[in-house]
Amino acid sequence: MQGAAPVLSVRGLVKRYGGLVVTQDVDLDLRRGEVHAIVGPNGAGKTTLLGQLTGDVRPDAGRIYFGTRDITTLPAHRRARLGLGRSFQITSVFPDLTVIENALLAGQAHAGHSFRFWQHALDDHERLATAMALLAQVGLADHADRLAGPMSHGEHRQLEIAIALAGQPQVLLLDEPMAGMGIEDSATLTRMLLAMKGSVSMLLVEHDMNAVFALADRISVLVYGRCIATGTPDEIRADAEVRRAYLGDDASAP
């Protein structure tokens, strides 16, 4: 285990929608280089928690730290610029741009501002090479000049990851990256994420338990907005409360 300070930490986070408490006093630490999975039944508040980390949802109480910096009130685009990359549960690419343009645009914020009015965006060889290397990493190098819109679901998911990686984030927030994927595609994506392990810290919200147990160093279980357990996959498998709340009483180990 790395003893270093966490890259992302959450303290006493609370979010209510009217009378419904969707995040209830959640504490969470993402250690540098680890893959930390967040699991829980539907409606447990996983997406809302992620939304508060990305800056789309404003928490009612509690604090979020990126390293030592308090980012609780920072808007989404500023967090992204600090090094918080994310992928969306529902594919969110730029359908009217080509694959390479998607990758270039996604890397643009990292390279500084985009108020460059004259030079051709595709003429910057260094950035083009970086973007191509990224596409190769997610397996889309052969499709660089295709329009993103009409591609297949699996390819959209790959591009989704490429966009999230393009800003060279320190932390990757992955909202159900395997959503809607077949067994084969989801195994490919699992291998891809495994290969990235260590170079970037990942917070993974995922329903696919095979992927979770293959990837995660630690798992946090969310039930009704409360984090009921955090631990290694083995500890989580053995945890009585988790089994009762989530896996079902009679679960004979997954």
Added chain:
Amino acid sequence: MSLGNDATLYWFILGWLALASLIVHRTVHSRFGLTLRGIRSNETRIASIGLHAYRYKLAAFVLSGTLCAVAGALLANLAQFVSPSYMHWARSAELLLMVLLGGMSSVLGPLVGAAAFMFLEEGLGMVTPHWPLLMGAILVVVVMYARNGIVELVGRLRRSPQDAR
């Protein structure tokens, strides 16, 4: 140089048109242009890659307003007359119709559209005083069958002989 001379004024305006087209062309393909196209394509995704859409949209409006201001100044010189009627929405609508007619997603489109619009206005005007009626019908057809206007239509016609092979 006197802009009172018709020929001089013509070349002067044509020069501005060429310059404006070049600026727009370069802008569309620049990093800034890529950002704008990204915002149009998927604005919610823009924030998550670290860009603040509002700033880029604002800059685009300023750029577009500047070009329109130049056009306005040239129009005043051409007409030697400025009236409040230029502020009427119908004038803005005419400009929009030119863009629709020519094609929205290219630099060439609005140029072709402006020429086509003027040509139709004059031509149809000779046939009937109710020319807006015919113009309306033509616009409906263009919008229904060629979302990107005349430029797309011409492109399709030029490609189709090869497709048939």
